[in-house]
Amino acid sequence: MSKLLIVVDKLQDWGPFFQYDGVVTLADYLKLPVKTKQRVRVINLCRQAQYLGSGYYCSLLAEARDHHAIPSIKVFNKFNRDEIADIIDDIPGATLNQLNKELSGEANSSLSFQIYFGETPNKHLKKVAGFLFEAFPVPILQVDLIKKQQWQVKTLRIGSLHKLVEAEQTLFADALERFSHKIWQAEPNQRHFKYDVAILLDPHEKFPPCTPRSIELFCKAAKKAGMDTEIIGAKDNHRLAEFDGLFIRETTAVNHHTFKMALKAEREGLAVIDDPNSILRCSNKIYLQTLFEQHKVPVPDGLMLFKQDTDNLERAADLLGLPMVLKIPDGSFSRGVVKVKTMTELKQQMKQLFEQSAIILAQRYTFTEFDWRIGILNGKPLFACKYFMARNHWQIYKHGTGKTQSGAFTTCAIDEVPGHVLDAAIRACAPIGNSLYGVDLKQDGEKVYLIEVNDNPNIDDGVEDLHLGNKLYDLLVEDFIRRIELKR
Structure with missing residues (x-):
């Protein structure tokens, strides 16, 4: 707390x-x-x-x-003239276009307003206010606009509490209460919870890494251990300092608010799962391929294909054979991953994939009836599942028009997993970090091939928790508490 x-x-x-x-x-x-x-x-x-x-x-x-x-x-x-000018110049064009659209009827050529913890009562200025608060997070920000050919930000200043008039005091107090909702609650020693953890969710996400029930079970386990939990969203970035930990249960990406929030939470001293380093390292399959090869973790034979290299397709076919698997670096849930059987298909798919990325990873295709998914937490196995391929498909997920199918699964006890599979999963996570990971592997008899490491693995009730039950959530909570205490 x-x-x-x-x-x-x-x-x-x-x-x-x-x-x-x-x-x-x-x-x-x-x-x-x-x-x-x-x-x-x-x-x-x-x-x-x-x-x-x-x-x-x-x-x-x-x-x-x-x-x-x-x-x-x-x-x-930051509040020196040069840096403020740089930040003002970085305001997105869409935001300024919206500003000019909303203020098109304004007769004056200048306008001043205040932002209280990222909020302003003028609905026309909310987008600009949100951007400026992200760049300059101060309790009160005085903004001066000027209209030349278009409206633009002229100056920024830190506002003063003692100079607010009565109406402004009310706006400030309301914004402060929303910014830090615990300010009017009882002192921490009168509360029942020792720890506060925020859970980042997107209720509209199509393929979330959890089910609502699994979140409920985590919150129940947290409460039992003296941990308060609160569901937050992308717009709650400014509230992170209220918490002791951040649990990201939304599909992550580097060019995404999940990464920005992980970075900010880490700077604020929170225990974070997924931590920003893990997001950065796991989000790019080309990085992982290179990392695993360097650390001698078994992976399928692979080749990086560059758009400028005109001989890459023939070389890939000679080295890896056909069929082969092509992957864009940042795909997830089987998206951005295709299998090609002929040179014609290879050329067609590469043309499309190069529109999304300058480098494509090509890998030797290895058929298996299922992929292992080993959950690793702080370097130790947490759960184990077999994910079977979707019906009449070579992947776990089969994306169709308006519908996605997935294969069956089997949840196993850790001691039922072959030792060399567990060993490969643990070795794969070592150079990435000590967070929560989902390691995907293919087993071909005594051979095992690492496919990828996910920094934000699925934990769905009735699937990943089928063997451990509620104990899985207890273990997650215990590890969060350990991380929080280490931060303290």
């Missing part, structure tokens, strides 16, 4: 708002014990935002104490 402190220069600055024991002056904040087992997050509302002012020192010393402050000292340092 984290503790929230609100730091001000003068206690009367907080006078118009609800009473809260966590409001302290900067002088009193510096008298607090430096070391504490509890995670501390600081909302810095000191008046002086300039370099070496009280606000600057508040965030600087918060960082030295391993507290998580908003604004961070990094954000304070």
Whole structure:
């Protein structure tokens, strides 16, 4: 459980708002014990935002104490003319187009507004407000717009709490309550939970790495162990500092909010599954192929095919034979993976795949009736399944028009898995990290071939948990607690 402190220069600055024991002056904040087992997050509302002012020192010393402050000292340092200009120039064109569309009826040539924790009451400015808060996460951001041929951001400044008028105070208080919903709740020592973990979900995801029931079972196990859980979404990026851990149960990708949230959570000192390094390393099949070859993990023979190399197709056919498997680097759930049987098919598919990636991985095709999926947590086997191929198909998933079919499965006890399969799965995860992984392997008698390592493996009720039952979720919770305690 984290503790929230609100730091001000003068206690009367907080006078118009609800009473809260966590409001302290900067002088009193510096008298607090430096070391504490509890995670501390600081909302810095000191008046002086300039370099070496009280606000600057508040965030600087918060960082030295391993507290998580908003604004961070990094954000304070952004507030110089050059970097602000760079950030303003990076505002997406679509956002500015929306801004100009929404303000097309505005008669004035200039406009000023404030952003409170990423929110603004003007619905026309919400997209710009969201972008600017991501770039400059400060409690109050003063924004000045100017209209030349088009509307554009002119200046940005850190706003002051003590200068807010009554209507602005109400907007600020409402935004703060939403930003940190626990501020008005009981003090941590009066609560029943020792830990807080956020679970990142997308309720609209077509192929989620979990079922609603599996999430319920994880939350139940967490509650039993003294851990509070809360479902969050992509728009809750700014709330990560409220939690002790982040459990990503949404399909991850590097160019995606899941990776950005993992990075931010790690910077905030949270225990994170999937951690950003694991996402980065597991999301690219070409990287994995190279990594496994270097660490002598058994993989199918493979070849990287480059668009500029005109002889690559013939070389691939000679080396790997036909049929062969072609993979785009960042495909998931059997998408972006095709099997070609002839040179004609090879040429046709490569033309299409090169439109998605500059490099394609070609691998020797090995038929098996099923793939092993070994769940690995912190370097140890957690669960084991056999995923059988979809009916009349060579993959586990068969994607059709409007419908996706999948094959059957068998869940096994860990001691039922051949030793060389387990050994390959554990060895595959070692150079990636110590997070939660799903390792896919093909077994051909005494031979085993690693297909890929997933940083965000499926944990579905009645499938991966079929052998361990609720104990699987207990083990996940226990590992989260271990990670949180290590962070502390």
